Amino acid sequence: MNILLIGSGGREHALAWKLAQSPLCETLYAAPGNPGMLEHAKLVTVDPADHGAVIAFCQEKAVSFVVIGPEAPLVDGLADSLRAAGIAVFGPSKAAAQLEGSKGFVKDLCAREGIPTAAYARHSGKDAALADLARFGLPVVIKADGLAAGKGVIIAETEAEAREAVEFMFSGGFGEAGAEVVIEEFMTGEEASFFAISDGTNVLPFGSAQDHKRVGDGDTGPNTGGMGAYSPTGVFTPEIEAEVMERIVRPTVSALARDNMPYQGVLFAGLMLTAEGPKLIEYNCRFGDPECQVLMMRFEGDLVDLLHRASQVDGLKDAPPVRMRDATALTVVMAARGYPGTPEKGGTIDMRAPHNGRVFHAGTATVDGQLVANGGRVLNVTALGANAREAQALAYAAVDAIDFPSGFCRRDIGWREVARESA
Numbered sequence: 001m002n003i004l005l006i007g008s009g010g011r012e013h014a015l016a017w018k019l020a021q022s023p024l025c026e027t028l029y030a031a032p033g034n035p036g037m038l039e040h041a042k043l044v045t046v047d048p049a050d051h052g053a054v055i056a057f058c059q060e061k062a063v064s065f066v067v068i069g070p071e072a073p074l075v076d077g078l079a080d081s082l083r084a085a086g087i088a089v090f091g092p093s094k095a096a097a098q099l100e101g102s103k104g105f106v107k108d109l110c111a112r113e114g115i116p117t118a119a120y121a122r123h124s125g126k127d128a129a130l131a132d133l134a135r136f137g138l139p140v141v142i143k144a145d146g147l148a149a150g151k152g153v154i155i156a157e158t159e160a161e162a163r164e165a166v167e168f169m170f171s172g173g174f175g176e177a178g179a180e181v182v183i184e185e186f187m188t189g190e191e192a193s194f195f196a197i198s199d200g201t202n203v204l205p206f207g208s209a210q211d212h213k214r215v216g217d218g219d220t221g222p223n224t225g226g227m228g229a230y231s232p233t234g235v236f237t238p239e240i241e242a243e244v245m246e247r248i249v250r251p252t253v254s255a256l257a258r259d260n261m262p263y264q265g266v267l268f269a270g271l272m273l274t275a276e277g278p279k280l281i282e283y284n285c286r287f288g289d290p291e292c293q294v295l296m297m298r299f300e301g302d303l304v305d306l307l308h309r310a311s312q313v314d315g316l317k318d319a320p321p322v323r324m325r326d327a328t329a330l331t332v333v334m335a336a337r338g339y340p341g342t343p344e345k346g347g348t349i350d351m352r353a354p355h356n357g358r359v360f361h362a363g364t365a366t367v368d369g370q371l372v373a374n375g376g377r378v379l380n381v382t383a384l385g386a387n388a389r390e391a392q393a394l395a396y397a398a399v400d401a402i403d404f405p406s407g408f409c410r411r412d413i414g415w416r417e418v419a420r421e422s423a
């Protein structure tokens, strides 16, 4: 089949690499894609916000399957438009994508289904929100309800900070996303991510990962989209996975099916492993970036087959179990100087020196035949090893072989897992 992949980051480069390996894949198109994907896909310019144009493109090129990488087109209903046009699509409907698009929607669903998560309150008026703060204690978590490019969460340590956060959101600090606010109890524990593929009814576990959100070594400095990740993580034991599947993921998928918004796609659960067991922090309706890169390194099956099955009603019913390499994959993000503020564009990248890593492009462009930085996160330098220590050593050896003078990276990606392995 001919396939169209929507997106342009490292996540989509990893998906393109894996999709193109499938014998089921004839021509792979990527819109808009990036220079790293040229090996696997034809890059095309189709605006994902223009649903009619995406459908017309699919009809013209006989594309029968679309894989949507990022959340924005999902929350915007691109999957619904494609399905209505008879085109199979991997990714949830607009209604089901509320799992990522509305934090209040998720919290209400958890409350109804008895899914473990932080205690919360939803507010659409500032005064009521301010009056409600006290009962949550400190620290307290204040969230803009809608999509805020990963920035809509404030953890307030003092009452004054909490009040300021509420005022900020209701005065439009996060735009429309903050028209409604969720106040949450602060949970403590280690964070881990878990991924599951669903066809709306059947759900297959797709592995665990941990990422590093802060820009600096030792988990310091401002938050980013993620400076590195690894999979699996030892804290996510088979027992925890079973508990997360039974108490969090399956009840979510069942509730959405019952409410006529079956979830077809990948469900990305951000979890807090608390003393009382795993609790849901948030859902995303897409693969993580850069978590996808490490999952794809480990995935042994046919990605087109798996994702296409997930796009069909009951398609995963007789699917083979997901097989993941019994090894650790680790990715280091090389970012452009200035990130997560304003990144320097145009810095040259030379990758001619040999190394044993796999480099996924995240924010690159080619200018006059020269590869240059064209975004905040630029390269995802990835390796597979017998354990985290080995994967880390291989990934950094690859980083050191890349000449990218205006780039930087953290030097400690995977530290938690390496420490666990040495304990």
Ligand code: AMP
Residues within 6 Å of the ligand: 118, 141, 150, 153, 184, 185, 186, 187, 188, 191, 270, 281, 282
């Ligand atoms: P989110 O965008 O909902 O994933 O939140 C971003 C980050 O804020 C999470 O990765 C957590 O580190 C933190 N966070 C969110 N909600 C809570 C909570 N209820 N308790 C503690 N930390 C939280």
Ligand code: GLY
Residues within 6 Å of the ligand: 211, 225, 226, 284, 287, 288, 289, 290, 291
């Ligand atoms: N790396 C976190 C995310 O993709 O949301």
